[in-house]
Amino acid sequence: MAASDYQILDPRFRRLVNASAHVQKLWSGCQWAEGPAYFPAHRSLVWSDIPANRLMRFDEAGLGVSVFRQPSGHANGNTIDRQGRLVTCEHGGRRVSRTEHDGAIVTLADRFEGKRLNSPNDVVVRSDGSIWFTDPTYGIDSDYEGDKADSEIGASNVYRVDPATAAITIVASDFIQPNGLAFSPDERHLYIVDTGRSHGDEHPAHMRVFDVEEGGTLRGGRVFADCSAGFFDGLRLDEAGRIWTSAGDGVHCYDPDGTLIGKVLVPEIVANLCFGGPKRNRLYICGTTSLYAAFLLVNGARLISASA
């Protein structure tokens, strides 16, 4: 790709990217690539190919790509918790699962008040161990990326799993289709995407920002940004609190003040991204059929506790 891999919309973006560090296509062959999660100890990236019902793995040192898990329960969003374990949203299993260090896969959440979840989409773990996830209907709308079914809950909510009691509570209930989510580095703010537009032009394609209260509740929820190209989906933040989010023409970067300051241009629709590499300065990008990566001049927010 050419020097135009980056689109600078605001001078503040210029010092975040190196024009000679091109966007690289690392691998191609997915039906719909999603949910990248980087494992520093293994120097590997795990991501989802949702319709193909498999989790993939990129070996950053050896450069090989292989199947990590199949079937994957039509896995979608992945993250690592503070202990470095894989946490996965599964459309097929209609649950959030965790892969333990011994390889066992345990269920963290699959029901709310006795009713099955819709199809958990994306997940993030706070430093207190609480697990926050979105539950839109994409995995039960058809048989393409899950198993077609009616919603038992009848709503698409955002949930929190308490780290001490495993109790599941609703933290936001006013979304059409809640999707990607991520905390600010100080964990005082939570950004959540609504991709409701996929279910009607009257619905939003935007990102909201909430204040995180003591005790694990949310307040506020103003619209932070409307997507100017397709849909936001997954997002991550860098150390300075800038928001790097997927969009129809690549990765959009927002200053915390809400300004779209620049783009990493990708030739396919981007669904999700994460920071990786030993220095967290490599942006891994899931773009429809392919895995891309670009070295940036900024570092992603730390997700694993150094002492964990």
Ligand code: MG
């Ligand atoms: Mg998503």
